[in-house]
Amino acid sequence: MQQRTNPRVRPIDVEVLADDWYTLRKVTFEWRGRDGAWTRMSREAYDRGNGAVILLGDAAAGTVLLTRQFRWPAYENGHPDGMLIEAPAGLLDGEEPAAAIRREVAEETGVEVGPVRPLFEVYMSPGSVTERLHFFDTKTETAI
Numbered sequence: 001m002q003q004r005t006n007p008r009v010r011p012i013d014v015e016v017l018a019d020d021w022y023t024l025r026k027v028t029f030e031w032r033g034r035d036g037a038w039t040r041m042s043r044e045a046y047d048r049g050n051g052a053v054i055l056l057g058d059a060a061a062g063t064v065l066l067t068r069q070f071r072w073p074a075y076e077n078g079h080p081d082g083m084l085i086e087a088p089a090g091l092l093d094g095e096e097p098a099a100a101i102r103r104e105v106a107e108e109t110g111v112e113v114g115p116v117r118p119l120f121e122v123y124m125s126p127g128s129v130t131e132r133l134h135f136f137d138t139k140t141e142t143a144i
Helices: 072-076 097-109
Strands: 009-019 023-032 038-047 051-058 063-065 067-070 083-086 089-091 117-123 132-139
Touching (some): 009 038, 097 132
Parallel strands (some): 051 132
Antiparallel strands (some): 023 038, 051 063, 051 089
């Protein structure tokens, strides 16, 4: 874990609210504002681990390979059948990001990919979720 160095943050307490599918924590901390005053705050953060995603393209065919999966949160929030079209992605599950995305591509699409190229990393919903997502691309010889 990387050392945290923000002098404007003083962690106070962490309470686990749920620990089933993933972990939901309530964190209490103090934040020093621009005026120098410390304010006590609390936030809930959902920890599901970090993930990886890839866009598999076939330049010759002018296509990309996507997956279709049921997603309960989308269904609960009004999507008609909960089936979303997505780029292959998944959690790292303790693997390096490049190894994890190759595993996920094989599981979700049946395609084996070789070397992948890291593009960037982003925090998906940093106001409430800890997940950092590693984005990759590659070219595959497989006809899509």
